[in-house]
Amino acid sequence: MKIEPFLLERFFARHEFSVRHLLCASDCETISLGELLALEPGAAEAFSALRLGYTETAGDPALRREIAALYKGISADDILVFAGAEEGIFLFMNAVLSSGDHLIVHSPCYQSLAAVAGAAGCHVARWEARVEDDWAPASEQLPQMITKATRALVVNFPHNPSGYLPAAPLLTEIVAVARRNGLLLFSDEVYRFLEYDAADRLPAACELYENAISLGVMSKAFGLAGLRLGWVACRNPEVRRAMVELKDYTTICTAAPSEFLARLALRQRSGILARNLEIIRGNLECLDEFFSRHEDLFSWQRPRAGPVAFPAVRFAVASDDFCAALLRACGVLLAPGGLFGAAAPHFRIGFGRRDFKAGMEKLSRYVEQAPWG
Ligand SMILES: Cc1ncc(COP(=O)(O)O)c(C=O)c1O
Structure with missing residues (x-):
């Protein structure tokens, strides 16, 4: 590649x-590490007793249950755990999309959201957010960007680099466009939980739409980037199957110490x-x-x-x-x-x-x- x-x-x-x-x-x-372990009695002893063998490819079931609890209507079976959000992006773009697919990407963006699909042979169209609109992407442009080859739409709310967060109706509209056109919606939500007013928090895309893939991570809101632990929440079993099968060729499973520590941090979130x-x-x-x-x-x-x-x-x-x-x-x-x-x-x-x-x-x-x- x-x-x-x-x-x-x-x-x-x-x-x-x-x-x-x-x-x-x-x-x-x-x-x-010491501060994290000190958040729960007995955590340091349990961490020291952790066995360091392979873990499950989809992620430790107890961790997946903890992650699922961040969402409404999502079960542990809907969660896949990865080495950071970055592996989730890489696997989605390579396992689910095919060369020749057309992809619409909310931009400016974290480069991998567009570049990985481009390298996999997809045609990437940029759905530009504009500073004149306080970094809102123009919703009226979106339907016109869809072609017969469009397979997926990629959005990132809260947005990196602008910190833009739409009101809920824009997300509802995006989901409606995706549903009407049979698109997958890849929703990078790695900055979720950092809304300055909790009332502004959007529903996760995976809660609203059965073909949405919500991307989460321990790195940003939780401050634990060194765990290299991210996940997707997705109710579409075909998408999950494709991603997990490609994970066999990237990391096979996530690091056991990171899974333990992520579970602890999520309990103490x-x-x-x-x-x-x-x-x-x-x-x-x-x-x-x-x-x-x-x-x-x-x-x-x-x-x-x-x-x-x-x-x-x-x-x-x-x-x-x-x-x-x-x-x-x-x-x-x-x-x-x-x-x-x-x-x-x-x-x-x-x-x-x-x-x-x-x-x-x-x-x-x-x-x-x-x-x-
Ligand atoms: C929007 C967005 N998605 C994904 C990532 C990747 O996260 P991680 O480094 O935890 O894999 C980042 C990191 O900056 C990001 O800003």
Whole structure:
């Protein structure tokens, strides 16, 4: 398989572990293994007694029950566990789609949502979200994009990189379009549970539509990216069968320690999510203050969910150059919009981490001294 380089991941490979202030991460603050095990009496002893053999290809049944409890009307049999959301994307695109299929992908997007299908020979059409519409994709365009060869529609709410979250009627409309046209709906929901107002949380697509595939992960809202544990929830047995059969050729099964720890974290999710939302809310206040102070330099669309936003520079310098100059001057890393296939002025800022404010102070000082105006 020939596939284009994953721009964002190559960018992180170069900078993530050496930069002083990582201000574009998309995950929430993590915790140590010890802190996680301390959340439940007896967990440390049980973890130490864990046998390290192969696990079930679909995922540990007890973990699948815990994941199913995140959804309405979904059972453990509807869940498949993977090595991160990334493996779920890879397996869906390769196992369920075929060369020549047409795919509509909500964009800008996390690159693999479009690139894996492209490399598998699918024709990818971009359903663009536009900053003028506060990053809403234009619903009236969607039906016109469907061709005879369209097989699937890919959406990502809450959205990376903009933090856009639609109101429920848009999701209902998307499901209706998918159902009317016999499409699979691949719904990347990895930022679910990070709605700033819980009342805004959308139903999962798999709850609304029997041919939807809801993608979830421990990395983002739960802050446990190092577990490399993701899943899909899907009521269509053919889709699940195809994905699990291809998993035999990728990872066979998920790491037993990760399955144990993910189950523990999901049992303790209310505390973990409340902590992460508190960090996000505090950091958002700091962002609101910064962008209102610098309205002349940046445009700011406040997100409604998640730990990322996609502001833009207003001055006549592409965000690549601004981000590169900022990194050189004070070791602050922002992710230029080009990494998401988006227009030059935008950049992604990530605010799910505790050390965010230290990076923001550097950014503020830099912006106040540099000749950007
Ligand atoms: C929208 C989206 N989907 C999937 C992924 C992949 O998640 P993971 O790294 O946990 O596999 C990411 C990671 O940034 C993402 O932003």
